[in-house]
Amino acid sequence: MAPTLYLTRNQDSASGTVAYFELRAAGGEPGALTGSVKSAIGDIDRSASLEFNTLATKIDASLSRERLLAALSALFGTLAVVLAMIGLYGVISYLTISLGDGMRLGSVWPLGQSRDVYSEW
Numbered sequence: 001m002a003p004t005l006y007l008t009r010n011q012d013s014a015s016g017t018v019a020y021f022e023l024r025a026a027g028g029e030p031g032a033l034t035g036s037v038k039s040a041i042g043d044i045d046r047s048a049s050l051e052f053n054t055l056a057t058k059i060d061a062s063l064s065r066e067r068l069l070a071a072l073s074a075l076f077g078t079l080a081v082v083l084a085m086i087g088l089y090g091v092i093s094y095l096t097i098s099l100g101d102g103m104r105l106g107s108v109w110p111l112g113q114s115r116d117v118y119s120e121w
Contacts, residue, residue, distance in 0.1 A: 030054050 023033050034052045041048050 023030070023037060025033055031052070031054070037052075038050055041050060
């Protein structure tokens, strides 16, 4: 076992020392504990810097990148669908116009049938 040395916070020369604590409220608002915790820690060490966050805030911050990626994916997916619809509209309108021109000129329809067969319907 390696030798271990325990230092108090005042003896620790490492800058940026951070300690995380988890507080659980028995019921009610979690933010109600912050005042009493601030005063209790302030009695021990006035130079301590305190920051309080709820679990919901931490989860929202950790999921922000995933939400951005999902929103961008939805945007580009919608754009792809719109472009596909415009392309299909263009192809269908082109085919409709060319079939209409063929009917006007009396061309032969598919399978070698004349347009008179289709006009009886």
